[in-house]
Amino acid sequence: MSVAETTGGPSLKIVGGRILDGQGGERANTALLVRDGKIAALGDAASQASADETLNADGCIITPGFIDLNCNLREPGNGQKGNIASETRAAAHGGFTTVCASPETSPVNDSGAVTHLIRDVAATRSPIHVLPVGAVTRGLEGELLSDMAGLAAAGCVAVGNGARGVRNARILRRCMAYAQTFGLTVMFSPENQALAADGYAHDGLVTSRLGLLGIPEVAETTAVMEMILLAEETGARLHLSQLSCARSVEMLAEARRRGIAVTADVAMHQLLFTEEALAGFDSRFHVRPPLRGERDRKALIAGVREGVIDAIVSQHLPHDSAAKQAPLAATEPGLSTIESVLSLGLELVELNELSLSELVRALTAGPASVLGREARVAEGDVADLCLFDPEQHWTPNHTTLVSVGRHAPVTGRELPGVVRMTLAGGKVAWKQPAG
Amino acid sequence: MTANDPSPNHLQLTRDGQLRHFLTLDGLDRELLTDILDTADSFIEVGERTIKKVPLLRGRTVVNLFFESSTRTRSTFELAAKRLSADVLNLDISTSATSKGESLSDTLLNLEAMASDMFVVRHSQSGAPHFIAESVTPGVAIINAGDGRHAHPTQAMLDMLTIRQHKGRFEGLKVAIVGDVLHSRVARSQIRALNVLGVDEVRVIAPGTLLPKDVESLGCTVEYDMARGMKDLDVVIMLRLQKERMEGALLPSEREFYRLYGLNQDKLALAQPDCIVMHPGPINRGVEIESAVADGPQSVILNQVTNGIAVRMAVMSMAMGGQVSERQQKQMKGAQA
Numbered sequence: 088m089s090v091a092e093t094t095g096g097p098s099l100k101i102v103g104g105r106i107l108d109g110q111g112g113e114r115a116n117t118a119l120l121v122r123d124g125k126i127a128a129l130g131d132a133a134s135q136a137s138a139d140e141t142l143n144a145d146g147c148i149i150t151p152g153f154i155d156l157n158c159n160l161r162e163p164g165n166g167q168k169g170n171i172a173s174e175t176r177a178a179a180h181g182g183f184t185t186v187c188a189s190p191e192t193s194p195v196n197d198s199g200a201v202t203h204l205i206r207d208v209a210a211t212r213s214p215i216h217v218l219p220v221g222a223v224t225r226g227l228e229g230e231l232l233s234d235m236a237g238l239a240a241a242g243c244v245a246v247g248n249g250a251r252g253v254r255n256a257r258i259l260r261r262c263m264a265y266a267q268t269f270g271l272t273v274m275f276s277p278e279n280q281a282l283a284a285d286g287y288a289h290d291g292l293v294t295s296r297l298g299l300l301g302i303p304e305v306a307e308t309t310a311v312m313e314m315i316l317l318a319e320e321t322g323a324r325l326h327l328s329q330l331s332c333a334r335s336v337e338m339l340a341e342a343r344r345r346g347i348a349v350t351a352d353v354a355m356h357q358l359l360f361t362e363e364a365l366a367g368f369d370s371r372f373h374v375r376p377p378l379r380g381e382r383d384r385k386a387l388i389a390g391v392r393e394g395v396i397d398a399i400v401s402q403h404l405p406h407d408s409a410a411k412q413a414p415l416a417a418t419e420p421g422l423s424t425i426e427s428v429l430s431l432g433l434e435l436v437e438l439n440e441l442s443l444s445e446l447v448r449a450l451t452a453g454p455a456s457v458l459g460r461e462a463r464v465a466e467g468d469v470a471d472l473c474l475f476d477p478e479q480h481w482t483p484n485h486t487t488l489v490s491v492g493r494h495a496p497v498t499g500r501e502l503p504g505v506v507r508m509t510l511a512g513g514k515v516a517w518k519q520p521a522g
Numbered sequence: 523m524t525a526n527d528p529s530p531n532h533l534q535l536t537r538d539g540q541l542r543h544f545l546t547l548d549g550l551d552r553e554l555l556t557d558i559l560d561t562a563d564s565f566i567e568v569g570e571r572t573i574k575k576v577p578l579l580r581g582r583t584v585v586n587l588f589f590e591s592s593t594r595t596r597s598t599f600e601l602a603a604k605r606l607s608a609d610v611l612n613l614d615i616s617t618s619a620t621s622k623g624e625s626l627s628d629t630l631l632n633l634e635a636m637a638s639d640m641f642v643v644r645h646s647q648s649g650a651p652h653f654i655a656e657s658v659t660p661g662v663a664i665i666n667a668g669d670g671r672h673a674h675p676t677q678a679m680l681d682m683l684t685i686r687q688h689k690g691r692f693e694g695l696k697v698a699i700v701g702d703v704l705h706s707r708v709a710r711s712q713i714r715a716l717n718v719l720g721v722d723e724v725r726v727i728a729p730g731t732l733l734p735k736d737v738e739s740l741g742c743t744v745e746y747d748m749a750r751g752m753k754d755l756d757v758v759i760m761l762r763l764q765k766e767r768m769e770g771a772l773l774p775s776e777r778e779f780y781r782l783y784g785l786n787q788d789k790l791a792l793a794q795p796d797c798i799v800m801h802p803g804p805i806n807r808g809v810e811i812e813s814a815v816a817d818g819p820q821s822v823i824l825n826q827v828t829n830g831i832a833v834r835m836a837v838m839s840m841a842m843g844g845q846v847s848e849r850q851q852k853q854m855k856g857a858q859a
Binding site: 299 | 645647
């Protein structure tokens with residue numbers, strides 16, 4: 088039985104705190120009652136109700152559980168880098184109640200059988216909801232269409248090509264047209280493979296100075312434009328994953344003005360860091376798409392503020408130590424991020440670059456709408472909730488991180504925001520240890 | 523915004539500003555570069571003695587770790603270490619451990635277990651010496667002998683020594699670097715050194731396909747036309763053009779490159795009459811430079827080679843001095859505690 092289907096368990100009353108519903112609504116929380124996996128009552132009715140357990144949430148913020156559109160759980164395969172149990176526990180630690188599992192597994196999630204396997208393991212070992220994303224092409228090789236009907240029937244919520252590109256526009260067009268047949272959203276990380284070539288860093292000032300192999304902006308922007316035009320032509324519902332360039336945001340906004348069904352997300356680390364993070368050859372910041380310039384960072388934040396970019400994702404990609412213990416070019420891209428997304432977001436709030444409600448929207452209602460769902464704190468809804476203390480601090484390091492991957496973007500730095508409790512389907516998925 | 527200190531100096535300088543490793547010229551000031559040149563100057567006469575040795579690194583073990591083959595650079599490092607009386611081990615890693623699948627970290631652990639004091643590292647990947655410097659036990663010095671497209675700091679310093687010998691100064695000089703700047707670790711280090719030492723102008727002369735993005739940000743001006751670029755020059759540094767650059771649509775042909783950017787006597791005549799001609803070697807005659815210029819009176823190419831030994835002796839002795847003093851400081855702190 089998956090978390091989504093669970094009900095019951097002891098009732099819980101949360102008293103105090105402030106509720107942000109992810110859609111701009113805000114209220115002081117006199118009380119919130121969770122019973123039978125749902126939000127049974129809010130306000131006075133909850134105050135007066137009795138419960139098995141009462142939690143004092145003074146000083147805390149209560150939001151819908153965070154939803155991650157891009158998370159690598161590393162299972163099946165790659166056990167040394169993580170598995171469904173470890174990485175969903177890490178997600179719960181970060182306040183997430185739902186994660187979309189990338190199809191980049193081994194074997195690739197390109198068949199109903201693999202999807203079923205992921206769902207079965209998640210049902211018994213994950214404390215949160217796991218929504219598989221199927222591979223849009225067989226083996227993610229960008230050549231042959233996958234069995235999308237089978238993937239949809241097995242429970243995939245979308246199809247995509249992970250971080251890998253699709254070789255040419257003709258195949259891309261067919262992927263979109265076929266996915267559209269089944270009403271499946273296609274999630275693509277836009278990158279022109281020929282222009283990206285062997286690059287691993289933003290083609291800019293730092294790359295020039297350090298002699299790194301660059302990925303130019305046009306590797307992304309030409310792909311964004313191509314995908315938008317193909318989505319317009321095929322009628323597919325397109326989701327652009329992990330944008331990194333200012334021009335991409337402009338093109339996205341323009342496409343939306345023209346009424347094309349396109350949504351997008353950005354990884355949290357793209358909002359905090361720039362190419363300068365690589366100036367000391369720090370392999371933690373070897374990510375794909377690469378961290379770009381300050382102008383891009385600002386435009387991505389503006390995109391989130393204005394709602395042009397729907398969601399902030401973790402792009403969680405845990406690694407074992409060996410993957411990052413090499414000269415920069417020889418390391419594997421990716422960071423273990425899911426536990427620090429909220430804290431990095433709160434740093435943006437402290438810097439006045441995002442408001443708290445914009446941050447919460449991009450972690451809850453925004454990604455929910457991409458999946459055609461809702462994320463609210465309302466009576467009768469499934470109790471997927473995150474309760475965090477913005478004033479409390481923590482330091483990501485080997486002892487505090489739950490993920491198998493320990494290469495967090497800001498290891499060793501004190502960060503604001505501690506998740507005190509994550510409830511998924513009314514059950515405690517994470518609770519801050521006492522003391 | 524960065525999570526850590528991106529400056530290389532936390533790694534390559536001791537707290538009192540001495541050289542601990544020599545990885546890049548980024549972040550090093552004019553005083554330190556001048557110190558390296560002065561020290562190198564003092565080592566030149568060692569090479570002119572009958573017994574070409576000083577005892578500065580006696581009892582120390584220097585390992586030449588070349589992950590990429592290079593006869594010339596390795597030989598000069600080997601000679602420099604031997605003239606400092608060090609024991610030298612040459613390891614051609616490209617054909618040994620790592621080709622058997624061993625990781626760089628494991629290779630280093632094994633070499634450290636042999637009680638090495640200094641690694642001279644040449645690697646095809648930018649930043650590899652930084653990674654090694656961060657990984658090794660404190661007390662082991664790392665000298666960058668060229669990493670990817672990033673830096674070749676000893677080559678740049680021997681070029682600076684050669685310029686100072688022939689021009690007597692850096693102020694007021696106009697210097698051009700010609701050719702494949704995009705792939706050149708030497709050019710990046712040269713541009714940095716020339717700027718820190720105070721030349722008037724650094725020009726790069728190359729077609730657009732052989733220039734890094736926003737190359738001006740490195741501290742140079744760009745000239746696509748060789749005739750215009752040669753005007754008023756005091757120093758012209760030619761870069762080596764690898765033949766494989768002709769493929770992959772970077773250049774149409776060797777012949778066209780030579781016609782447009784190859785240095786011949788006619789083009790050299792456009793510069794100052796006492797303009798010196800430099801080249802890090804090995805030279806491709808008839809591709810970057812014509813023989814009459816390479817062997818001509820304005821060429822200082824062989825001086826560069828001689829100076830390479832003195833500069834490497836200077837850097838090795840200074841880095842070892844920094845390592846020793848850092849270790850002594852730690853020991854003193856330990857004793858006080």
